[in-house]
Amino acid sequence: MANVISDEVIDYVGILAKLELSPEEKEAAKKDMGRMLDYIDKLNELDTSDVEPMSHVFPVHNVFREDVVTNGDDREQMLANAPEAKEWQYQVPRTVE
Amino acid sequence: MSRQYETVIGLEVHVELATRTKIFCGCSTAFGGAPNTHTCPVCTGMPGSLPVLNKRVVELALAVGLATGCSINQYCKFDRKNYFYPDNPQNYQISQLYLPICHDGGVEIETADGGKKVVGIHEIHMEEDAGKLIHDEWEDCSLVDFNRSGVPLIEIVSEPDMRSADEVIAYLDKLRLIIQYLGASDCKLQEGSMRADVNLSVREAGAREFGTRTEMKNLNSFKAIARAIEGERTRQIDLLESGRPVIQETRRWDDAKEYSYAMRSKEDAQDYRYFPDPDLTPVVISDEMIREIRNRQPEFRTEKKARYIKEFGLPEYDADILTGTKRLADIFEEAVAVCHRPKKVSNWLMVETMRLLKEREMDADRITFSPEHLAKLIGLVEAGTVNGSVAKEVFEKIFDEDVDPERYVEEHGLKMENDTDALQKTVAEVVEANPQSVTDYRAGKKKAMGFLVGQTMKATGGKANPAAVNQILREILEEKQHE
Numbered sequence: 001m002a003n004v005i006s007d008e009v010i011d012y013v014g015i016l017a018k019l020e021l022s023p024e025e026k027e028a029a030k031k032d033m034g035r036m037l038d039y040i041d042k043l044n045e046l047d048t049s050d051v052e053p054m055s056h057v058f059p060v061h062n063v064f065r066e067d068v069v070t071n072g073d074d075r076e077q078m079l080a081n082a083p084e085a086k087e088w089q090y091q092v093p094r095t096v097e
Numbered sequence: 098m099s100r101q102y103e104t105v106i107g108l109e110v111h112v113e114l115a116t117r118t119k120i121f122c123g124c125s126t127a128f129g130g131a132p133n134t135h136t137c138p139v140c141t142g143m144p145g146s147l148p149v150l151n152k153r154v155v156e157l158a159l160a161v162g163l164a165t166g167c168s169i170n171q172y173c174k175f176d177r178k179n180y181f182y183p184d185n186p187q188n189y190q191i192s193q194l195y196l197p198i199c200h201d202g203g204v205e206i207e208t209a210d211g212g213k214k215v216v217g218i219h220e221i222h223m224e225e226d227a228g229k230l231i232h233d234e235w236e237d238c239s240l241v242d243f244n245r246s247g248v249p250l251i252e253i254v255s256e257p258d259m260r261s262a263d264e265v266i267a268y269l270d271k272l273r274l275i276i277q278y279l280g281a282s283d284c285k286l287q288e289g290s291m292r293a294d295v296n297l298s299v300r301e302a303g304a305r306e307f308g309t310r311t312e313m314k315n316l317n318s319f320k321a322i323a324r325a326i327e328g329e330r331t332r333q334i335d336l337l338e339s340g341r342p343v344i345q346e347t348r349r350w351d352d353a354k355e356y357s358y359a360m361r362s363k364e365d366a367q368d369y370r371y372f373p374d375p376d377l378t379p380v381v382i383s384d385e386m387i388r389e390i391r392n393r394q395p396e397f398r399t400e401k402k403a404r405y406i407k408e409f410g411l412p413e414y415d416a417d418i419l420t421g422t423k424r425l426a427d428i429f430e431e432a433v434a435v436c437h438r439p440k441k442v443s444n445w446l447m448v449e450t451m452r453l454l455k456e457r458e459m460d461a462d463r464i465t466f467s468p469e470h471l472a473k474l475i476g477l478v479e480a481g482t483v484n485g486s487v488a489k490e491v492f493e494k495i496f497d498e499d500v501d502p503e504r505y506v507e508e509h510g511l512k513m514e515n516d517t518d519a520l521q522k523t524v525a526e527v528v529e530a531n532p533q534s535v536t537d538y539r540a541g542k543k544k545a546m547g548f549l550v551g552q553t554m555k556a557t558g559g560k561a562n563p564a565a566v567n568q569i570l571r572e573i574l575e576e577k578q579h580e
C-alpha cells in the first residue's frame with residue numbers, strides 16, 4: 001500500500017463526517033482509505049488531458065422546471081419525519097451562535 | 098508620528114431572487130408563511146428526493162450578470178458544499194464553485210472626490226438559502242423552520258477594490274438599483290432579501306501585499322455596514338499598532354454595541370469538500386438565450402433619467418432623485434400615465450413624499466400607496482375641488498392608508514368653498530369681530546391681512562378657496578377705507 005493514512009487524518013475525517021470510531025474501526029478505516037487512494041493513483045496514471053471532465057453520467061443538460069408553485073402545505077406529513085417537533089418546527093439540540 | 102493605513106474591502110452580497118418557487122422544488126417562496134408550510138421532501142433533504150432546477154433562476158442570474166458586464170460561463174454546473182448544521186437539512190448546500198454562471202464583471206461608482214471608479218465583480222453564482230433557526234429560551238433547544246430552505250439566491254463576489262465605507266455604500270447602492278430595475282429582487286436589507294458580508298483588511302499606505310482579512314456578518318442596513326467598517330478598521334489598526342497579529346476569522350457585528358465578536362468556529366473548520374452535484378445536470382446557456390435576455394433588459398437609470406428630462410421636461414435634480422429608487426420611478430410613471438401631469442406628480446414626490454418618508458424614517462422602497470390615488474388628487478386640485486392645504490392633508494392619508502382621495506374628500510366634506518355669497522358673509526363676520534386688525538391694516542400694517550385670512554380659513558374649516566378669501570377681504574378693507 002503506497003498511501004498510509006495517519007491518525008491525524010483519520011481523526012480529522014471523522015470530525016468532518018461526524019463519526020466516532022473505535023480504535024479497531026479506525027485501523028480498518030485507515031487501511032480502506034489507503035487502498036482507495038492507491039486506486040485513485042492508479043487511475044491518475046492514465047493521460048486524460050484530452051478528455052473533458054465528466055459532470056454527469058448521462059449526456060443530458062438543461063433539465064428545467066417552470067417557475068410554478070406545485071406544492072401546498074404538507075407540514076403534517078413532513079414533520080412526521082422529525083425526531084422531535086414543537087410548534088410545527090423541527091426541534092434540535094440547542095445550537096450556539 | 099503614527100503610520101498611515103489603507104483599508105481594503107471586498108464584499109460578498111447575497112440576493113434573494115424574485116421567483117415564485119424555490120430553486121429546486123415547486124414550493125412557494127412567499128414571505129411570512131406559518132412554519133414549514135412551504136416545504137417538501139426536496140427542500141427538507143429527504144433521502145431519495147431529487148432536485149430539478151427552476152429555469153427562472155438561471156434567467157434572473159444571467160440578467161444580473163449581463164447588466165454588470167460579466168462574462169458568462171455558457172457551460173456551468175452545480176456543486177455540493179458539505180457542512181453539518183441544523184438549518185441545512187441535506188448536510189450540504191447546493192452552490193457553484195468550479196463553473197459559476199457569471200464572472201469578471203464590474204460596476205462603476207462615484208468616489209468622494211467626484212471621480213469614477215470600477216469595482217470589479219469576481220463572480221456571480223447561484224445557490225440555495227438555508228432554513229431559519231430560532232432558539233427556544235425555555236427548553237434549551239432550537240427550532241427549525243424550512244420555509245426559506247431552497248429559496249434561490251445569487252452570491253455576487255466583488256474584487257477587493259473598495260477603500261472606504263463610502264465606496265462600499267456606493268457599490269451596494271448601484272448594485273441594488275441595477276437588480277431592482279431588472280426586477281430580479283426587491284433587495285430589502287432589513288428583510289434579508291439582500292445581505293452583505295464584508296471582507297476587510299488594512300495595510301500600511303503604499304504596501305503592495307494585502308493584510309490578513311476578517312469576514313464580518315450580520316449587517317442589515319447601510320448604516321450598520323458603514324459603522325462595522327469603521328469599527329473593524331480601528332480594531333485591526335489597534336492590533337497592528339500594538340504589535341499583535343490580525344487573525345483570519347469570521348466576526349459577527351453587534352450594531353447596538355458597535356463592536357464585532359469572533360464567531361465561535363464550528364468544530365469542523367472551513368473544509369467544505371466541494372464536489373459536483375450528481376443529481377443535477379449541467380446548464381448549457383445558448384447564444385440565443387443570452388441574446389433574448391439582453392433584449393429584455395429594461396431601461397436603466399441613466400437612460401430613464403435622460404428620458405424624464407427630455408420627455409417630461411423635469412429638472413435634472415428631480416429626474417436624478419426620481420430614478421434613484423425603482424419604486425419612485427414606478428410611481429412617477431404610473432401616476433403620469435393616469436393624469437398626464439408630470440411636473441405636478443414630480444412635485445408631490447419631491448416635496449410631500451420626501452417629507453413624509455423622512456418623518457416616518459422610511460425608505461422609498463416601502464411606499465405602499467397606489468399611483469392612481471396620487472393622480473386623482475392632482476385632478477381634484479386642478480379642478481378646484483380642494484385647495485392646496487386640504488390636498489396636503491389628503492395626501493398624508495393617501496401616503497399612510499392609501500385612501501381614495503375622491504371618496505375621502507366627499508366623506509369628510511373637504512370640498513373647497515367657492516360659494517362667494519356664503520364666503521362674503523363669513524369674511525364680513527370676521528372683519529366685524531376683529532376691529533383692531535382692520536385699524537392696523539389701515540394704519541399700514543399689511544400683516545393684519547394675513548391674520549384675517551387665517552381667521553376666515555379657520556371659520557370655514559380650512560375649506561375656503563384662499564384666492565377668493567384674499568380677494569373678498571381686500572375688497573371689504575379697501576371699501577371701508579374709502580367710507
Ligand SMILES: [Zn+2]
Pocket residue numbers: 071119122123124135136137138139140141247
Ligand atoms: Zn420544497
